[in-house]
Amino acid sequence: MxxxxxxxxxxxxxxxxxxxxxxxxxxxxxxxxxxxxxxxxxxxxxxxxxxxxxxxxxxxxxxxxxxxxxxxxxxxxxxxxxxxxxxxxxxxxxxxxxxxxxxPVGAGPGPAEAAxxxxxxxxxxxxxxxxxxxxxxxxxxxxxxxxxxALGDPRLLTVPVTLDKLRTSLSGFRIAVVSDIHLGPLLGRSHTERIVRMINEQEADLVAIVGDLVDGTVAELGEAAAPLRDLVSKHGSFFVTGNHEYFSGHEQWIAELDRLGVNPLRNEGLTVAGGIELVGVNDVTGKSYDDAPDFDRAFTGRNRDNPVVLLAHQPVQVSDASSHGVDLQLSGHTHGGQMVPFNFVVPVQQPSVAGLSKVDDTWLYVSRGAGFWGPPVRVGAPPDITMIELRSAG
Incomplete structure (x- = not known):
């Protein structure tokens, strides 16, 4: 209401x-x-x-x-x-x-008194x-x-990011980042199939889905999300919650994605490729659903000699990421503003609208997302799927 x-x-x-x-x-x-x-x-x-x-x-x-x-x-x-x-x-x-x-107005002959x-x-x-x-x-x-x-193919972007801690042997490691797919009344299974096809064609090392996958329950949209089981990458596919998952039954979706082979990261991390710490935290909206982000828990047991890549739906979480020594945060949420002039409003709430930027010592990459919310319209903010290419400083 x-x-x-x-x-x-x-x-x-x-x-x-x-x-x-x-x-x-x-x-x-x-x-x-x-x-x-x-x-x-x-x-x-x-x-x-x-x-x-x-x-x-x-x-x-x-x-x-x-x-x-x-x-x-x-x-x-x-x-x-x-x-x-x-x-x-x-x-x-x-x-x-x-x-x-x-x-002229006025009575009788003679000059007019007014006009x-x-x-x-x-x-x-x-x-x-x-x-x-x-x-x-x-x-x-x-x-x-x-x-x-909005309804055409997302743009495929390649963004190189240099990480000081990255081993030379891992230089060139590629992460496919997709966010804000927003399956719902206007976007269904064919949209998911297109995204999966585009990602698989890139032969990524890892796939990161950084929130807002759905606008509806598993019962309503489970079939639309099913093609995610076909995602292929060398080190797996991973997911963190966005705010819309909490409006759509986040526990059921986490279980469903796990069943599809997309690994949810709920305030937890793991080491991938023998030298990259991949960490995922819940969206800030989880605070209202007893599922708040917990950075301390997420970083427990992580090797700080390795570069840390954080999956976090909202860019605003970079302030906590920076204080925990994150090297690169991957986010979505903003849609790049979706429709001009909303791109000028986003900075009121978020530190970045789209693209790569740096906050203190942490790189922040914000995807414009592969879907849309509300109007099936994108003006000045085309949808994207991004290949993050990690590079060593050496």
Whole structure:
């Protein structure tokens, strides 16, 4: 309910703004067009709210019928509001000019006592309709492009990272990093199969799935996740929880992934390839589910002469990672902002939006993720699968 309230209020205000600019300003009072437009805006609002509610209360197979149109409309709403907002200044300038010549007012012959500026209704309608059409084309174009990015193949990136402690014999060790797959009403088994195929083609040494695999229970999405059993790498596949796993029954998913051969790391670590300490910690959301991250436990028994690679869903966990001497943290969660301009909002909560950066002595790599949440749209943040190539300093 809190989630729906926080999202529902701005969504309602957004629809009210669109009604004003796209319906009231572009139609004549009491016209059929105004009545139809009003009903359409109300229907769009109800569709979007239904998508938010239904997608969380029924199976993904049922939810997709309202999730697809509802979440696409959410993206259109967002970019329409931006386009109309940007157009406000030129619209007002044009409207001030859209007037007839001053009309004298006053009684009797002689000089006019005052002058009244009378708006030209036809010119005002033309300006409002032109702005509405232009904004609609812009928003539609951005959303259409964003859908091709979100629904297409993730980009395959190669990122070299030099670790001082890495043995020369392990230089070139490759970790396939994928995050935020978000299986659910809009992304299913074929999405998983594509990701598995792309990773396997790279012949990685190790696969790291760093959270937010699913938006639904094992009963609903177990079949969609099943292709993960086909992941192939020299040293295995590993998984840490993201915040969405806790909304989807994390204990059941941990057991299911273990059954599929994807090894969950729950505040624990192991030595791989005879010289790399691989450690995984739970997501910070686990605090509310009696499954909090525990760095002290995770690092118990680790050989500090070896480089430490940490799997942690949220980049913000790098502060704890740095204090525990982690050499490289692999994260996701941010989606790279998913849709511009959200990439400018992410830094309010996270130390990195995407890519490789350094916090104290710890390298931090943040994947943009291979899926999406909400609208099937990515603008300025294409999905990715990353091959982290470890290199020795020697």
């Amino acid at each position: 809190i989630f729906l309230l926080l999202l529902g209020v701005p969504v309602a205000l957004g629809h009210l703004y669109l009604w004003r600019r796209l319906v009231v300003d572009t139609t004549r009072p009491r016209s059929l067009g105004r009545r139809v437009g009003t009903v359409a805006i109300i229907g769009a609002f109800l569709l979007l709210m239904s998508a938010l509610v239904v997608s969380r209360s029924v199976s993904p197979e049922q939810a997709k019928f309202v999730a697809w149109p509802g979440f696409v409309w959410l993206a259109v709403l967002f970019y329409l509001a931006i386009a109309l907002g940007v157009a406000e200044i030129p619209r007002r300038i044009l409207l001030r000019r859209a007037t007839t010549a001053p009309v 009244e500026v009378v708006p030209d209704p036809s010119r005002r309608l033309f300006i409002a309709r032109s702005v509405a059409i232009g904004s609609g084309i812009a928003a539609g174009g951005v959303v259409g492009y964003g859908m091709t990015q």
